[in-house]
Amino acid sequence: MVATPHVALTVVGDEDSAKRRQILDGARSVFMDLGFDGGSMGEIARAAGVSKGTLYVYFADKCRLFEAIVEQEVLEQGKLAFNFDLSRDAETTLKEFGTAYIQLLCRPGGGSSTRTVMAIAERMPEVGQRFYNNVVALTIGRLATYLEARVTAGELVTDDCQLAASQFMMSCQASLFMPFIFQAAPAPSSAEIARVVNSATRMFLAAYRVRQD
């Protein structure tokens, strides 16, 4: 039969093909809930509403699909813009950021990207690295940049804003993230988050705010 070529409007591998998106969405849900080993290509196909064969049209194998999921997560979380408006004061900014950060980290409904990527990092170091650098370190860097401005403004004092930023973020996790990720406690309530973030902010400012006396 002579081919009347279907004009190739969409190209497989097209980063933004609708099917690709569909697959990524299904895969994300499965991988985040069950982990890399726990989730099967069959389940992903079902969750995405495509056939198993189609998965392999868009992704070479399970690893590549997983990597693409993490990449997507990296992109989306990288896009999250915390409010680091330089004109706002440190206390307000830190409390707001801390709250948003913990809410993101401990969002209910299971399927933590942190958990999923951490779990595979020993076997797929590049994946772990990429996630750390482009999600965790990125956020630390943004907070550090903000802190730098407060230092310049004479409000805070420290010679290592990266470390200070990281300290603040870890302090905000205190008593919340570990119980959550180990399933020893449900997702924290807003009140709990507020209490912990306030305390972290207070500690942070006690250490880094320039004394006014």
Add this chain to the structure above:
Amino acid sequence: MVATPHVALTVVGDEDSAKRRQILDGARSVFMDLGFDGGSMGEIARAAGVSKGTLYVYFADKCRLFEAIVEQEVLEQGKLAFNFDLSRDAETTLKEFGTAYIQLLCRPGGGSSTRTVMAIAERMPEVGQRFYNNVVALTIGRLATYLEARVTAGELVTDDCQLAASQFMMSCQASLFMPFIFQAAPAPSSAEIARVVNSATRMFLAAYRVRQD
């Protein structure tokens, strides 16, 4: 009959049987490297130097073996005694504890139990809970008890020693644990640890030490 009674014949299921130990050692290495799903019973048998069948003489199934590994980890880590001598001052104690804690957490292969248990916590919540309660929360509790004493002694001031303890431990992780567990950085050097722990201690005391003025 000469009475040289064969006493204490080893019994399968004996908590301290040599074979059982052997299996647990092999299993720990495999599970910690590859995770629960990634490690196979065959690999464990090889690592332990026993046949696959023998695994099932000592453990009912893969889950039970994994649980036993975690339990062993829990016991060992629970036995670790940090120096919380109540007569020592806070600064020394915190620095020493923080250093030992991070060295433990970030020793080569040391994040593995955390990673491995975290990874499975969604599917085996009791395992995650048990690990959190008997390892993480236990250490927090011990530090909190120490802090309580400093509060009573009038050296520190806070109405929530549990939170304070958790904050200190998380602060010590800043810039060290996350890169390590995501395989974005090798195990930190002693110098790096010292710098971070010193900074965390300084921040903590700035917030909680009673002002002498």
Add this chain to the structure above:
Amino acid sequence: MVATPHVALTVVGDEDSAKRRQILDGARSVFMDLGFDGGSMGEIARAAGVSKGTLYVYFADKCRLFEAIVEQEVLEQGKLAFNFDLSRDAETTLKEFGTAYIQLLCRPGGGSSTRTVMAIAERMPEVGQRFYNNVVALTIGRLATYLEARVTAGELVTDDCQLAASQFMMSCQASLFMPFIFQAAPAPSSAEIARVVNSATRMFLAAYRVRQD
């Protein structure tokens, strides 16, 4: 596009898919020869000429495959129509039926379904029940219905046609089925069958035929 639509694409799970048939055929042969426990999925795959994995595309597990075999046997044996033309006299009908019945039961490989299902009935009672009800009891019922007609016609006399039917069928088995199923004798010859069926018929009629005197 020329419309020569590919209609009726074969669908897995289709009750009449060719592969499904193929598998059922292989499985029947293996199960009937070796029993449920004795036959392995690997052997069935080989017998059916498909891969082991394919077995599980069509049947959830070994039990379901076995049940499907029995179900198929039930359907096929249920379709067997003995000649119970109500207008024919009892003697002819009984002899013909008895002969056909014993030939079926004692054909080479013919006791196999009885044996195989009997063997598993203690562990899979529903399978045993279904086979009994839809094969054994069905035939008894059909014969009973015929006998009923002869009673109504005044040819026979009994107040329990079900029992009479069962008695006749069991009598026809005398000296044939037990040796055959215990492998103590080969399948009986037509002459042997005829002799036994004639004798059973004679006994039956001696008991149930209305005396003409």
Add this chain to the structure above:
Amino acid sequence: MVATPHVALTVVGDEDSAKRRQILDGARSVFMDLGFDGGSMGEIARAAGVSKGTLYVYFADKCRLFEAIVEQEVLEQGKLAFNFDLSRDAETTLKEFGTAYIQLLCRPGGGSSTRTVMAIAERMPEVGQRFYNNVVALTIGRLATYLEARVTAGELVTDDCQLAASQFMMSCQASLFMPFIFQAAPAPSSAEIARVVNSATRMFLAAYRVRQD
């Protein structure tokens, strides 16, 4: 070490050793309930209250143990003496025998030797044969001998007592044995057995009793 020989009072393989009996009892219960393939040597060891190793001291392998079970069954059932007192009249004798026979065949509590041996007969023909010859055929033969005497006494008339005996026994099974063995009905009650045996006896005598007119 010089051997001071333990005087060998008991010899392994001794047909009547207590241990052997113990093993046979455990094995019978397991095999009869679960079948040859369904029962495991471990379960048998537990049921017998001996170690798995001991099983192999007395029996070469699972097959031989099974054969010994059947042999034991054969011996025990062969010893069962139905009352074939030649001086008793046919009707009483048949009813009594039929009742005892069906009660034996359909005894409640599962674990039918008939089922178990039938099930394995295709794969172990000698076992099936031996059971048939020494249990089933033996009983047929005894009944046949009794019938012969009644024929000689002029009470019954037939030229094939073996067939007649078999016919009677099969008739007695009517509506009872098949439902029972297929698990389509529980073990029949005494009343049910009586009704069926009475009917079988009536049919038998109608055919074979010498007419007194």
Add this chain to the structure above:
DNA sequence: TATGAATGAGACTTCATTCAT
């Protein structure tokens, strides 16, 4: 491109059997 049927390697697990004590 999209499908889903088919595959076969490999996972977990059981179990008959052996052997040192």
Add this chain to the structure above:
DNA sequence: AATGAATGAAGTCTCATTCAT
């Protein structure tokens, strides 16, 4: 003789991947 620890072959089942349509 008796044990029970140990084995490894074999069984059931899953799943990533391929391929004809």
